[in-house]
Amino acid sequence: MRWWTALAGALALCAGPALASEDLVSGLSQDTVEITSNYTGTDIVVFGAIEHLEDTGVNDVVVVVRGPDADMIVRKKDRIAGIFLNRDQARLQGMPSYYFIASTRPVDKIAASYTLQRYAIGLSNIMPESFRSHHDPEPFRLALIAHKQHDGLYGETQSGVELLSPTLFRARIPVPATVPRGPYKVDVYLFRDGTVISAQSTPLFIDQTGLERRLYNFAHESPLSYGLSTVLMATLLGWLSSVVFRRND
């Protein structure tokens, strides 16, 4: 009796998110992305292979890239006394700053919605860790997802995972210039007949370098000297122009 419960427990553990990845191997074209001054966006490539392929069943691969989590405030404008101003707001804690999903087929055809919700697969399944609002938070969450999609920070391609052969796959992940820096996570899921049978997670680090990043750091780390430098630059340029154009006065 005891032996059976132990086995059932072990099986339940295997079905959880920490799956053995022996059926799946994957890698990234690069482990780090350096965003430099003249950076206008790049692609990283996620590639991999499905091992121990069985003839029966339908295999699907889903790639999810998540940027570092952040707290976000969504505000809604309303008319008050004839003027539109921000009124209702919701604070969504722990939303990904970047989210991109690629799959072999539309995700709603790959698995049931509760499975997708559980693994946070698909734009509509991005949930914050917690809400802080006096109102129904759902419209705020949807507005946030729409905004991030518009900015190119959230995205999905429903056939973004190409199967080069029955076992080899490849996906392109766009990294626009505005991505936040920090540790990213690339999760690759292998679905068979609508269940996750294997998953693998790979870290990706995105960093910004170059003059702009140094200026950003300068502004945030030593704001007083940054402010004084800006004033100094302005007064010097003003003085210089009065010298250069003096003869013409």
Place this chain on the structure above:
Amino acid sequence: MEIYLPIAEMSVHWLIVLGMGGGIGFLSGMFGVGGGFLLTPLLIFYGVPAEVAVATTSSHITASSMSGAITQWRKRAVDLKMGGVMAAGGLAGTVFGVWLFTVMRRYGQMDLLVSASYVILLGTVGGLMLNESLAALRASRSGAPARRRAPHLWMHGLPFKMRFRESRLYISVIPPLLIGFFVGVLSAIMGVGGGFVIVPAMIYLLRMPTNVVMGTSLFQIIIVTSAVTVLQATTNFSVDIMLALFLILGGVVGAQFGVRIGARLRGEQLRLLLALLVLAVGLRLLIGLVVRPDDPFSVTTVLP
């Protein structure tokens, strides 16, 4: 070539930013104003976040005022004492204004504060200027001298009198301090130098001789806008040095051309044009406040 603005967090073409600085510099040279009241709304229409637009414009005004102030200094047309008293009031106003700015930003009402202040101030100043320049145009046509306002006698009853030698005045320090304070608040929340408030106030309220008005107001504007830049950088991290650099470079060159064109136009016509421009900007901001936005939602990421 695209440049990335590190604080505004957006990519812009450098020619566009240079052109904006140049255009505003041209107008400011032509009309003899700082141009902050045009530059801040222009940057906001272009998509720069309101807090970055306000804070960065301050440094643009520092530069354009610096170049004008040096010219006035050479003519010995600066009342340092009066400028210093007004700047002292201005610094207090700046601290208050930046505090107000930070509080409104926390409650998500920054855009409202900026737009509403602009609509009220531009509407009032534009209306007064339009009225006055039309009256002056009519008067110059009929040959009658322009009417001047009655002196404010109440001012002479105030305590803490001080002698201002260059302005040939012996008045209480309270009015210049209050004017300075008011302009300091405007400077912090609107990103303006406030010349269009200080100059009339100096002439009509303080009764300063017109030859020192321009130099003295520029002197105090430099001090106040420098303080705003430093305070905004330290409290709201909203000064974009790259944006400032390109705006200033365009601005100082544009101003030189503006001065030449302005010298060919008549004073009343210039004031009428400026009044119409001020009213147009105010109207555009008013429309932004009362028309239903396409997307009522906005998203802000909270820095950890």
